[in-house]
Amino acid sequence: MTTTRHFAVSCLTILILCALSLRAAEIQTGEKLAATTNSQAVKWHPGHYAFVQSSPLGEEQIYKNFRGIEKMYTWRALEPQKDHYDFTAIRSDLAFLGKHDRRLIIQIQTKTFGAGQNYCPDYISGPDYGGGVYKTRWSSFNPVIWNERVNERLNALYTQLGKEFDREPFLEAVVIPESATTFDVATQTAIAYTPEKYTRSVESGMQALKAAFPSTVVMQYVNMPPESIQPLADYAKARGIGFGGPDIYPHDPLLTNPQHGVYRLYPPLSGLVPLGAAVQQNDYTQTAAFRGTPGETPVKEIYEFGRDKLHLNYIFWGTRRGYFEKVEAMLADPSFPKDPAGGLEPRCPQSLANPMTSRN
Known part of the structure; x- marks a missing residue:
């Protein structure tokens, strides 16, 4: 009887040790293990990220106090050719950042504002897509997404990206760029533009990205046109899609307008969907987007506006020389919040089921 009891105790001890070892392994591997065992989990690491535009990544981009x-x-x-995809750069950046325990947020850039630039594949400009692009007031070329065929091709890209990267543990989020159009809607495009048609086309992209990345935060930047911002906010709320913007301008009279500005839509969405915004190069030195007079906005004021007025989960700080260093100093200051989210709203929104989190 004693031998049997000792054997039973030994077996129980082994089982307990195995369970503890497994739990320790789960904690150590963090979201990598969670990503393989919970199909509903969504990666969630809010906080401060450095926005490097399209610059190559190197050791100098491993910024202290930034999550990625x-x-x-x-x-x-x-997509250099139709249905021929090249994701080499993303794979390389994910591998590099993963080695340093940093996370990547992908912005799928379809719009550009430099004269003569076109970020769409050449085939989109062909007759099968009605010309496919329109000319902005900066003489750049952006996609006619309200053309259903163009919209389908962009959504196909989202699908392929999701198949490749949704389960990557160091991919934090995927962003669709700003909703602003900035062109002569009456005369340029073969497919007639209406505000309703344009809004539906943006919503189509939001839903396609959400379907492609069920385990990853997805976000639509919304700033213009005025008639689209409320419907897009409602759509994001209804479907658990992140809502954000390309700029943080605390003093922009249009964006901050309490009746019509897009910033009024952030607080009601807080706690419901992910919220994020970028601080682009000009945000440091202009008081408003293309409307304000030159004038430096202190980085602490930008941060506090994003935290207190917009209730952001994420801020993406542009790395403009002479200003990004001030952001680094602010985050490194002993008085600055040292929680992983860096003082931003850390709570996972209700729309994200079973978030996967880690300390870093």
């Missing part, structure tokens, strides 16, 4: 990098990848580079 937001980087732009153009449609043209990702």
Whole structure:
């Protein structure tokens, strides 16, 4: 009887040790293990990220006190020919950042504002897609997404990206660029533009990206046109899609307008969907987007506006020389919040089931 009891105790001890070892392994591997065992889990690491535009990544981009990098990848580079995809750059950046325990946020860039630039594949400009692009007031070329055939091709890119990267543990989020159009809607395109048609086309992309990345935060930047911002906010709320913007301008009279500005839509969405916004190069030195007079906005004021007025989960800080260093100093200050989210809203929104989190 004693031998039997000792054997039973030994077996129980072994089982307990095995369970503890397994739990320790789960904690150590963090979201990698969770990603393989919970199909509903969504990666969730809110906080401060450095927005490097499309710059190559190196050791100098492993910034202390930042959770990772937001980087732009153009449609043209990702799909150089129809149905021929090249995701080499994303794979390389994920591998590099993963080695340093940093996370990547992909911005799928379809719009550009430099004269003569076109981030769409050449085939989109062909007759099968009605010309496929329109000319902006900066003489760049952006996609006519309200053309159903163009919209379908962009959504196909989202699907392929999701198949490749949704389960990557160091891919934090995927962002669709700003909703603004900035062109002569009356005369340029073969497919007639209406505000309703344009809004539906943006919503189509939001839903396609959400379907492609069920385990990853997805976000639509919304700033214009005025008639689209409320419907897009409602759509994001109804479907658990992140809502954000390309700029943080605390003093922009249009964006901050309490009746019509897009910033009024952030607080009601807080706690329901992910919220994020970028601080682009000009945000440091202009008081408003293309409307304000030159004038430096202190980085602490930008941060506090994003935290207190917009209730952001994420801020993507542009790395403009002379200003990004001030952001680094702010985050490194002993008085600055040292929680992983860096003082931003850390709570996972209700729309994200079973978030996968880790300390880093």
